[in-house]
Amino acid sequence: MWVYEKKLQYPVKVTSCNPTLAKYLIEQYGGSDGELAAALRYLNQRYTIPDKVIGLLTDIGTEEFAHLEMIATMIYKLTKDATPEQLKEAGIADHYVNHDSALFYHNAAGVPFTASYIAAKGDPIADLYEDIAAEEKARATYQWIINMSDDPDLNDSLRFLREREIIHSQRFREAVEILKEERDRKIFF
Amino acid sequence: MNSKNTNQKSYVPYHSPYDPCPPIGKKFYSTPPNLYMGFQPYNLPQYSPKEALMKGTLWPAFYDYYENPYEKRR
Amino acid sequence: MQQTLPEEFYQWMEELQAVDFVLVELTLYLDTHPQDQTAIQQFNQFAQQRKHIKKAIESKYGPLQQYGNSYSGMPWNWSDGPWPWQL
Ligand SMILES: [Fe+2]
Numbered sequence: 001m002w003v004y005e006k007k008l009q010y011p012v013k014v015t016s017c018n019p020t021l022a023k024y025l026i027e028q029y030g031g032s033d034g035e036l037a038a039a040l041r042y043l044n045q046r047y048t049i050p051d052k053v054i055g056l057l058t059d060i061g062t063e064e065f066a067h068l069e070m071i072a073t074m075i076y077k078l079t080k081d082a083t084p085e086q087l088k089e090a091g092i093a094d095h096y097v098n099h100d101s102a103l104f105y106h107n108a109a110g111v112p113f114t115a116s117y118i119a120a121k122g123d124p125i126a127d128l129y130e131d132i133a134a135e136e137k138a139r140a141t142y143q144w145i146i147n148m149s150d151d152p153d154l155n156d157s158l159r160f161l162r163e164r165e166i167i168h169s170q171r172f173r174e175a176v177e178i179l180k181e182e183r184d185r186k187i188f189f
Numbered sequence: 190m191n192s193k194n195t196n197q198k199s200y201v202p203y204h205s206p207y208d209p210c211p212p213i214g215k216k217f218y219s220t221p222p223n224l225y226m227g228f229q230p231y232n233l234p235q236y237s238p239k240e241a242l243m244k245g246t247l248w249p250a251f252y253d254y255y256e257n258p259y260e261k262r263r
Numbered sequence: 264m265q266q267t268l269p270e271e272f273y274q275w276m277e278e279l280q281a282v283d284f285v286l287v288e289l290t291l292y293l294d295t296h297p298q299d300q301t302a303i304q305q306f307n308q309f310a311q312q313r314k315h316i317k318k319a320i321e322s323k324y325g326p327l328q329q330y331g332n333s334y335s336g337m338p339w340n341w342s343d344g345p346w347p348w349q350l
Contacts, residue, residue, distance in 0.1 A: 056294035073348035163245025170223035247288035
């Protein structure tokens with residue numbers, strides 16, 4: 001089971017009241033390479049992968065939920081006090097007419113989340129390569145969002161999340177090495 | 190890790206005389222440290238806990254600061 | 264109405280976030296380096312440190328976790344805000 005902790009993984013701060021940024025951030029909430037997709041992808045793969053890497057998939061999958069909460073926090077803070085008029089100016093009137101300021105799992109273009117974002121081939125190498133690619137795609141998405149954002153505090157949190165993708169990619173690459181090698185892992189050093 | 194590895198690369202896309210927008214010049218892409226590390230060795234130098242949190246990694250060898258590379262051209 | 268938390272709470276929270284972050288990093292590292300004794304020792308040290316910080320925060324600001332991983336105050340204070348995203 002999972003145990004919630006009343007704590008963000010990283011202290012999220014947002015400087016400016018700029019609901020437009022929420023429109024971009026939702027890509028990492030309900031988009032194809034977002035945190036929800038990441039969490040569900042890794043946790044789902046655990047059931048059909050060698051024991052050696054189940055721990056890693058569990059732990060990275062769990063961390064992704066912490067990232068999802070960070071993204072939700074950013075969106076929440078950027079939109080909570082915005083009037084309908086402000087949301088309209090920010091270009092999120094189309095979200096507003098369906099959801100008010102409620103969060104919803106869709107991407108920046110409004111496409112709802114779908115399970116087809118999550119690959120599960122049942123082949124350990126194929127699945128881990130998928131995970132590596134997912135991490136690099138998430139890293140790139142954070143870069144594009146940072147390129148669009150001029151909020152220094154928000155960018156600080158986004159840099160944290162981008163760096164996490166680098167580490168996750170590293171660990172998945174190591175997981176591939178572990179599955180490739182038959183010898184004891186000690187020999188790597 | 191090879192210290193000669195830079196974490197950002199660029200290329201210049203072909204610009205046709207019939208392309209309507211002025212050329213962007215360089216296009217950038219990231220090549221972060223995880224691409225060069227291989228299997229992480231034991232005992233890499235670490236950040237302090239506070240600094241690690243701020244940087245998003247415990248190990249300086251993985252740290253890759255990112256900012257909009259196109260900003261300066263505006 | 265929710266109370267606004269003092270600056271001290273934010274400092275404690277960052278203390279916990281820093282220690283927990285080291286634990287996250289070491290967890291993922293040890294998942295692929297299960298034989299690294301130095302890292303395991305460091306992990307256990309930090310695990311102990313986080314217990315102390317958790318206890319200090321909870322004694323003043325209420326439970327951080329549920330399902331019996333934290334003690335409750337009187338009355339039940341789990342649902343007292345502000346919640347992490349509201350801070
Ligand atoms: Fe990730």
